[in-house]
Amino acid sequence: MSKPALRRPPRKKPAVNATIAGLPADRVAPADSVMTTWTIYKKPRDYPKGYVLRASFVMPRGEVWSDVVAWYAADAAPLRAMVPPGLARFMPGPTDDAVILETWL
Numbered sequence: 001m002s003k004p005a006l007r008r009p010p011r012k013k014p015a016v017n018a019t020i021a022g023l024p025a026d027r028v029a030p031a032d033s034v035m036t037t038w039t040i041y042k043k044p045r046d047y048p049k050g051y052v053l054r055a056s057f058v059m060p061r062g063e064v065w066s067d068v069v070a071w072y073a074a075d076a077a078p079l080r081a082m083v084p085p086g087l088a089r090f091m092p093g094p095t096d097d098a099v100i101l102e103t104w105l
Contacts, residue, residue, distance in 0.1 A: 032060060035105070037103055037105055038084070039100060039102070039103045040052070040076055040103075041099045042099055042100075043099060045099075050073055051073050051074070051075060051101065052071070052079075053072075053073075054067055054070045055069075076101060084104075088104065088105055089102050089104055090102065
């Protein structure tokens with residue numbers, strides 16, 4: 001009897017479409033995080049046709065936790081509008097992943 005072929009589960013798309021929803025009101029950082037960064041990605045592997053916004057949380061000992069929720073759109077403009085006000089935009093450095101468009105701190 002042959003074994004069934006093992007298949008890798010499909011990658012999940014980001015959780016929320018930015019064209020129809022803004023940041024959820026209850027989207028808060030973990031209580032002990034010291035900073036939240038927001039990164040916009042251009043054509044990442046999990047959404048190769050557009051842009052993705054993800055939050056990352058910097059923890060007290062320097063660990064960085066990526067949020068489990070992401071927002072996606074066909075272009076970056078609606079995602080930029082979702083970034084919390086008062087943050088500064090940083091362009092990627094020469095050693096950053098090529099899919100990083102910008103990071104907001």
